[in-house]
Amino acid sequence: MKQLSIFIENKRGTLLAVLDALKEAGIQIIASTISDTQDFGIYRIICDDPERAFIVLREQSISATLTDVFAIQLEDKPGEAARVLSLFAEADISIAYMYSFLLSGKGILVFRTSDTDRTRQVIKEKSLQEFCS
Numbered sequence: 055m056k057q058l059s060i061f062i063e064n065k066r067g068t069l070l071a072v073l074d075a076l077k078e079a080g081i082q083i084i085a086s087t088i089s090d091t092q093d094f095g096i097y098r099i100i101c102d103d104p105e106r107a108f109i110v111l112r113e114q115s116i117s118a119t120l121t122d123v124f125a126i127q128l129e130d131k132p133g134e135a136a137r138v139l140s141l142f143a144e145a146d147i148s149i150a151y152m153y154s155f156l157l158s159g160k161g162i163l164v165f166r167t168s169d170t171d172r173t174r175q176v177i178k179e180k181s182l183q184e185f186c187s
Contacts (some may be wrong), residue, residue, distance in 0.1 A: 055125045055185070057164070061117040062123040064090055070114055071095060076132040079110040085164065085165050089102040098153070100164060101127070119165065124173055125185035128161035135163055138182065142167065160185075 062068040069088075076083065082102040088095050095157065102105050104120060111118040128134040142149065152165035162185045167173045177184065 055100065055123055055164075055184075057121045057123040057166075058097075058101065058104055058107055058109060058111070059119045059121050060099065062095050064084055064093055064095055064099055065090040069095075069097065071112065071114070075110055075114045075116065076101070076107060079106065081107045081110065084157070085153065085155045089151075097125070098151075122170065123166045124177065125162055125164045126177070127183040127185045128163055130156060130159055130161050134161060138163060141176055141180050141182075142173065145172060147172055147176065157185075 055169045056125055060072055060157065062072060074167060080178075082104065083099055085100040086098060088097045090096075099107070108118055108120050122140075128138060139149065139152075148168040150166040150168065156162070164185075176182075
């Protein structure tokens with residue numbers, strides 16, 4: 055799955071400029087998270103058309119990158135995220151970052167790992183269900 059990572063300054067109006075650009079392009083945000091430092095933030099987005107969103111943002115001179123991430127569907131019950139993440143830990147795969155959300159009664163776990171190929175292998179071997187936006 056493709057995720058947009060958007061670099062925004064920590065000043066009034068910069069997040070709104072991103073949201074307005076996506077709104078004008080008719081792009082639906084499915085999930086998002088922001089991590090910040092003193093001077094800038096990284097706004098990570100899962101949306102319905104990441105390639106087009108990337109182009110729209112670049113046309114507005116907004117710094118963005120497309121990143122491959124994984125998104126796994128989970129049963130909405132206590133302990134499911136821990137169970138799934140333990141499969142990657144057992145395979146000696148580190149999680150660089152993660153966020154989650156609920157959609158239509160399913161938990162969605164979005165994450166980036168230290169080893170993309172090995173992560174794909176674990177997903178296949180353990181029959182984990184990937185989420186497709």
